Amino acid sequence: MPSVRDNATYFCRSFMDRHGAAVLHFAKVAAVLLACALALEVFLFNMNFYLTAGLEPRDVTRECGLPENDIGQLMLTEANHAVVLQGLDQAVENVWLDFDGEQPAQLLECKVSFTDEAHKTFFDTTEYTRGVPIVDVSTVSDKSEYLNLNASGRVQALEIELVGDEVRYPVLLDKVVLNANRPFDFNKTRFGVALGILCLVYAFRPRSAIYRWPLRVRPRLTKAIIIGAFVVECLVMTSYLFFGSNLVGVATSSYNYGSWDGVSMANTFEVGGENAQQYAELAKSFTRGQLHLEEEPPEWLKAMDDPYDKGARDEAQKETGEDYLFDVAYHDGKYYVYFGVVPVFLFYLPFYLATGANFPTALGVLASVLAFAGGCTALLDRFARHHFKRVSLGLFLLLQIPLVACSGVLYLLKFPTFYSLPIALGLAFSVWGLYLWMVGRSAAHPCRWYAAGSLCMALVAGCRPQLLVLSCVAFPLFWRRYITEKRLFTGTGAREFACLVAPYAAVALAIMGYNAARFGSPTDFGASYNLTVNDMTRRGFNLGRILPALFAYFLQPPSVTGVFPFVQPAPFDTTYLGQTIKEATFGGIFACLPVLWILAASRRILALRVSERATHTTAGVVVALVAGGIVVALADAQMAGILERYFADFSFMFLAAAVLLLFVANERLAPGTPTASLFQNALLAVVALSVVYVVLVCFVPEVGWYSDIYDWAYQNIIEAVQFWT
Template sequence: MPTLRNNIAYACGRVRDAHGRSLAHALRVAAVIVAVALLLEVFVFNFNYFASAGYHPINLKSRITLPYDKDDDLFRLTTVDHVMEFSDLNTEVHNIRIDFDSDQPAQNLQIKVQFTDEAHQTYFDSTEYTVGVPVTDVSTMSTQSEYLNLNTAGYVDNLRIEVVGEDTRYPIKLWTVSLNAHHPFDFNVTRFAWTAGILALVYLFRPRSGIYRINIVENPRRSKAGIVVAVAVELALVSSFLFYGSNLVGVATSSYNYGSWDGKSIVNVYETGGENAQQYAELARAMAKGQLYLDEEPPDWLKAMDDPYDKGARDEAQKETGEPYLFDVAYHDGHYYVYFGVVPVLLFYLPFYLLTGLSFPTAIGVLIAALAFVLGCSALLDRFARYHFKSVSLGLYLLLQVPLVFCSGILYLVKFPTFYSLPIMCGLAFSVWGLYCWMRGRLSRHACAWYLGGSLCMALVAGCRPQLLVLSLLAFPLFWRTYITQRRLFSPAGAREFACLVAPYLVVAAGIMGYNYARFGSPTDFGANYNLTVNDMTKRGMNVGRLAPAFFAYFLQPPCVTGVFPFIQPEPFATTYLGQTIREVTFGGILACLPVLWVLAFSRRILALRYRQRATRTIWGVIVVLLASGVVVALLDAEMAGILQRYFADFSFMFLAATVLLLFIANENLAPGTVARDLLMKVLIVLVALSVLYSGLLCFVPETGWYSDIYPWAFQDVIEMVQFWT
């Protein structure tokens, strides 16, 4: 009888015989990628180490005139004395090292450097036609940021270093200041890993890659294995990014968010985002007691107001009385209510509270929904590629799945995993899984079960993000031919299937309408108009003048870029609409910033190809509904609430999904190996790369409330990692 060792040896031999050459090739490619990444990390990203190796350092410690503490051998910059000036240096200055003591409260310091050289006899600054030495950030906890490369004209005579910024916390401890310091060698493991990953993607998606020869239909095992690996990597990236923004996560351990750890539990939860961010948790507590309004009692002055929805009047009353009120909640009939969709409360918060007595961490809910969305998108796309098209390759699938996931706006929701993001993320997750179940049911012998599950998911969207209910309109192109044109609806089996499609909507609608009636006395009143927000929603109404600025901001606004990481900047906003516009920071319209969507310009020609190929117009109808729904949702968002970056997730998926289907059609109509097919793939690779690059950089734009704002001294390490040349 063979031993376990013999069985293992036999299995390894089978694999070696069948895939030996492929494995050897993969190992060689991996070795080359690692070697190139290693060379780049050592010789390119550590450019400053080699450039400064021949410098002659000059320690200016003896010339510093700041207050000095002999006991700890440190200088101190204070509110009064925070300028260092050195005269008559008469030497070349290639860089400055400002050596701050790391054993002090961490903070980012804004440093203004000025100097005189052979081209400037006096300190120079920005003028109408020139830009002086910019203020730069130096972290007391980042050694790399302490080295400042100067670009001077000849010898430097005088040097002035000043700490500026109103938010600086003094005193600041300083060891010394050095000129022409040797930049330390820094092997950044994170940068090395990202470099290797990017090189691997470049190799994997190159035009002549083997993944474009793996047909999904003809090679189901290899294609599924590739998809599983890709999705696993995406799930890991999404999870890592969410936990990177630790200040918004609400979960603490002995090594993560240590300041909020209770000191005894393996993991504990805590509240983040302030009092306003606890609405879902407060509603769960209220529901546990059998009530639908929040426990907190509104102040008497709010109850006495003739118009409590006028923010200016509310703020004046709050100043006079000193009694605060809850912001961004629905106020009706003397009680606070939550107007956001109730499904996330029933799904996460209420069960968690009943089991633990604690508030569910919102960020974990956003993460669960985001991962469900990634899985649902991948399954839905696989369904279309495998059963409705014949020539989709693994390469094309992955090339389209990546932007469908990462350019749909979910990364911004993960960046800010708050209760604002949770209902949108849940609505998207339910939508893609609902569509997947519908697609499975269309070709399944057990259609009723799939239709029930799909319609339940689609109906639950109403309790998350009602705007996304427009995706339910896809039922018309998906089922019209079967149940109306072919009259299957009038058969017993068809009637049962149709009932399964409709019944979940009726049940969920009854529940939500009952919930609305119990709160506001109307089954169709979700409470959004009673919101205590920055404008009076009861009088906002609909105004056509708001549509043009919104359409431009959501679709056509070009990205605003600079030469400093993360390169993308907030967009300027101007409008001729002479009324109140509700707007938060945005970063460009999707048609301008996501080049992969430029395929939509050829929609008519591509759809004509599909129509000549098949007499049915199902795909045609799906694409038209997606595009029309996307425009309607974007404009409704602007009319009802305003122009906000997180609202891009309401409609971006619709345009991306339509683009994916169009590209599937184009691929189907181009023979492999032709010039047109090769050109399509090369152009598509570029368009996808630019779209994903934009979406990735958007993740790291510094914003109020995010990691870069709460821990700017730590975020400085990310900047230094990317801007290795500074």
């Protein structure tokens, strides 16, 4: 009887006999990619190590004119907060400010001034020139402590002054060195990112084999690769969420350790302020048999004639000194949660009953986003394998990545708060509902698929009601079968149709009963009672809001700079003479996501599909998606305003329509022809631009994010990317 070792040996030999050439090729490619990433990290990303290796350092610590503490460290104080060097008379390539790493971490703004052979006095920004920019230096980021100077000839005087009103003095300096030799720094994260980018470039290069593997011809291999790619996406998104630790609400001995209880392997804690706990507080209220929050509003709020006027609320709060909950629904002397209630039943209530603690909202956002990504992948796979003949693995992955990444969910992970959770969960339910419907359309016994899909779609009403617009896709999907072919009027068809409709009816009855019990009306979700920045009870509908919203959501070009992350909030101006609710946004989807430009050719592409098929299902789905996206964007602008997280409400609809159009266009292209090559290369370019844009937005500094709370640590990311500074 052969041993385990014999069996393993036999398996390896037989596997290598069949796939040896492929394994050898893969090993060679992996070695080359690894070597390239290593070369980039060692030589290019560490270029300053080689450029400064021949410099002769000059220690000027004792020439700075700063007071010293008991152990000889220089002290920058509120009264004396500048390093001043006179009479240098030498070339200065860089300055090393060696801050004490044991002092409290902070990000310092340094104003650098110098005189050289072209400037006898310090120079600054004028009408026609730009002076030396303010430099950010982190006391815990070694690379940021090196300031490269670009002087004209020999430097005579040099001054480095701490500016800004938030510096915590004293700031301790161990030494100041001119023309320092930059140390070699092997950044493992940067190396990993570079290797990942190189792998993507190689995998999606124009002549890659993945463009020659049709999904239908090689189903097992392609499914395995798709699942692997999905797992990698999940790991990347999970890593990004946990990177923004200030919003996660989970602590261990090595993560958010300042909030660790010192006993548990992991414990939860509250983040985001008091009003951010309203989902958790609602779960507690449910256990007590009540629908309103436990906290009582202050008496001054109950006594107000118009409690929804923010200006009046702020004045009353100042006079009394009593706080109130912000962004909750206030009705009949009680606080309510107007956000969709489904997340409470899915996450918060079970977690509270099991642990007695508040569920970490960020984990709910992550679970919802990952479920959305899985649903997108399954839905796309269903369309590609069952409704199109020529979709290759390369085309599938090339479209799956922007369908997930560009849909706005990465921004929800950037701010994984209770604002983001209902949107992410609504999207997850929507894509899985569509997938289950698609499976049911080709199943011999579709009732259970229809019921499950409709339940998912109906639950969207308890998450993000705007996303119910996606239910309109049911019309092109089922119209021909149940209306045109009159299947609805048969016994079997009636049962199937009932399975489609019944979950909507059940969920609608539950939500309407919940609304009626809280606000006295089955159709009142409570959004108009929100204690927010404007009076929602009088917001109404105004045509003047439409054009600014159309521009900001769809057409505004991105605002870019030459400094990481290269994208910045887009400017906003309007002629609408009223209150506009507006947070930072970064450009309209049609200007910033080139992959959507295919929508401009919708009519021509759909005409090709209609000419080949007796049914118009695909055309109907595309029209429903585009129309739904426009409706949701305008509804958001009218009801709430122009906010970056609202892009997730409608971006998926346009992206899904674009993907279907690209599938249709691909069907008309014969593989290997110049037209097919042009199509593939153009698609690769627009997808790359779209994905790069959304990734950069993920790292734009914003209030409340990692860059704001841990600005001194965020500087490490900037230094890793801007390796040339």
